[in-house]
Amino acid sequence: MPKVLISDKMSNAATEVFRNRGIEVDVITGLSKEEIINIIPNYDGLAVRSSTRPDGEIIAAAAKLKVIGRAGIGVDNIDIKAATDRGVVVMNTPFGNAITTAEHAIAMLFSAARQVPSASVRTQNGEWPKSDYKGMELFNKTLGIIGCGNIGALVAERALGLKMKVIAFDPYLTPERAVKLGVEKVELDDLFKRADAITLHTPLVEGTKNIVNRERLAMTKKGVIVVNCARGGLVDEYALKDALDAGHVRAAALDVFAVEPAKSHPLFGTPNFIATPHLGASTIEAQENVAVQVAEQMADYLLTGAISNALNTPSISAEEAPRLKPFVDLADKLGRMMGQLVHDPIKTVELTYKGAVSQLNTNPMSAAALSGLLKAAMPEVNMVSAPVIAKERGIEVKESYTTEAERAESLIRLMVETSERKFAIVGTIYRGEPRIVRLFGVQMDAAFFPNMLYVRNEDRPGFIGKLGAILGDAGVNIATFSLGRMDEGGEAVCLVAVDAPVDAVVCDTIKAVSLVQRADPITL
Ligand SMILES: NC(=O)c1ccc[n+]([C@@H]2O[C@H](COP(=O)([O-])OP(=O)(O)OC[C@H]3O[C@@H](n4cnc5c(N)ncnc54)[C@H](O)[C@@H]3O)[C@@H](O)[C@H]2O)c1
Numbered sequence: 001m002p003k004v005l006i007s008d009k010m011s012n013a014a015t016e017v018f019r020n021r022g023i024e025v026d027v028i029t030g031l032s033k034e035e036i037i038n039i040i041p042n043y044d045g046l047a048v049r050s051s052t053r054p055d056g057e058i059i060a061a062a063a064k065l066k067v068i069g070r071a072g073i074g075v076d077n078i079d080i081k082a083a084t085d086r087g088v089v090v091m092n093t094p095f096g097n098a099i100t101t102a103e104h105a106i107a108m109l110f111s112a113a114r115q116v117p118s119a120s121v122r123t124q125n126g127e128w129p130k131s132d133y134k135g136m137e138l139f140n141k142t143l144g145i146i147g148c149g150n151i152g153a154l155v156a157e158r159a160l161g162l163k164m165k166v167i168a169f170d171p172y173l174t175p176e177r178a179v180k181l182g183v184e185k186v187e188l189d190d191l192f193k194r195a196d197a198i199t200l201h202t203p204l205v206e207g208t209k210n211i212v213n214r215e216r217l218a219m220t221k222k223g224v225i226v227v228n229c230a231r232g233g234l235v236d237e238y239a240l241k242d243a244l245d246a247g248h249v250r251a252a253a254l255d256v257f258a259v260e261p262a263k264s265h266p267l268f269g270t271p272n273f274i275a276t277p278h279l280g281a282s283t284i285e286a287q288e289n290v291a292v293q294v295a296e297q298m299a300d301y302l303l304t305g306a307i308s309n310a311l312n313t314p315s316i317s318a319e320e321a322p323r324l325k326p327f328v329d330l331a332d333k334l335g336r337m338m339g340q341l342v343h344d345p346i347k348t349v350e351l352t353y354k355g356a357v358s359q360l361n362t363n364p365m366s367a368a369a370l371s372g373l374l375k376a377a378m379p380e381v382n383m384v385s386a387p388v389i390a391k392e393r394g395i396e397v398k399e400s401y402t403t404e405a406e407r408a409e410s411l412i413r414l415m416v417e418t419s420e421r422k423f424a425i426v427g428t429i430y431r432g433e434p435r436i437v438r439l440f441g442v443q444m445d446a447a448f449f450p451n452m453l454y455v456r457n458e459d460r461p462g463f464i465g466k467l468g469a470i471l472g473d474a475g476v477n478i479a480t481f482s483l484g485r486m487d488e489g490g491e492a493v494c495l496v497a498v499d500a501p502v503d504a505v506v507c508d509t510i511k512a513v514s515l516v517q518r519a520d521p522i523t524l
């Protein structure tokens, strides 16, 4: 039974989902990094919010870990590269808290426009400071949205409902979508110049770090409002403080800070500054949504292999997972066989899906073939890391599809190209089992076995007897023998399934037989 650790405060709904799905679950929050490193080897899954930071050291200690689930959107607390290198799937819940966070941004906008928090505190202090507050009406004002994805679009929809004009900067926002949302797509500087209020909804990446900086704040209208409910680090907090102190920025409301938890901060106590402790996603509804969603996704993966909302590997729906499995296994075996037979650096990998398989989700098959192929040189590689590694190494990966398949319902052809030549292996699934139907240009019909021997020789009488004798003398028992040849007297291929690995000495003895070109062991 798989076992999951929930290491951050999360709705009980997550625990219930795991238990109902037959997954053992421990909820242990407030652990130090060292404590997590000590216990993580016991778990197949780790469910977190933002307090736990699964970094390279935690992931390296997690011998059994298969999945990290983030009950929320941002995954900047997770070392995705380390997870990818170890084959750990990282998944988030991209929509479960979006409405709640959009509502918090709107709440912050109103709070800033009317200074609700400070007016409340002073009123309750008995001051009745009515004449100190003159707010800003939002009606007819221009809201500048930086980052118009899920949450930005929800904020836009709500701001339009408030009869604001909405302008948005997002390099990936298409003009069509902007029209559909009812927002005007603008350049970044234009947004800073025109907005009466600015709200941020981008992830924190290299291109968005300090996107609200001193120079850009200087472009804004006097009296602008700044709201950030996305990520700390998007706003230069010192530049914001100066602009607030100078009275250029009317008010600012931050839910997120460059360093969290922000227990003391230069902005704290600044007039017209509002802070909340990363509450954007904190509603009963959102927390229940993300907890249920992350637990369902993790359970699906651990129990069925279905993958949704993964950041480092292609999706596989629960419905398609069982149909894909035999083809993923076949692709892995084709890759592993090829990886052990081709020793030169690979320039191109081409996967051709023929027949019924071409209609399926082939992404996991290609990932499995690549991982199998690279394993010969990199034993740690896996389906999650292989596509990234192939890209890093400059290996071009191509896929092609045809609904026609000769000789079988479905065929997968793996072709690799080195600087010298091309090699191809073709496989199929027959009665639920993977089989090789073509190997380096030679037609055959062979099953895959854990230990095999590949021999290429010139087709001459007597060779098979000699090969059998060498294997017999070496105490290697033959399980099956598959043969094929280009044409009579031409090149022939033997694929011998054996009961134990064939060592290098035996291979050298076979290679010494005249007309033998290659003898390579294969371990699957
Ligand atoms: N405060 C909270 O509790 C809370 C809750 C949920 C999400 N968030 C954060 O809110 C942010 C947005 O979440 P989302 O679900 O809308 O993400 P999303 O991926 O749907 O949208 C992000 C948008 O930012 C855009 N973008 C990327 N680079 C950009 C750039 N250089 N300039 C402008 N736009 C750029 C993308 O094109 C995308 O449209 C994330 O950082 C997420 O972590 C915070």
Ligand SMILES: O=C(O)CC[C@@H](O)C(=O)O
Residues within 6 Å of the ligand: 049, 050, 071, 072, 073, 074, 075, 097, 278, 280, 281, 282
């Ligand atoms: O878990 C939280 O409270 C914050 C979540 C939020 O930052 C997110 O990115 O989804």
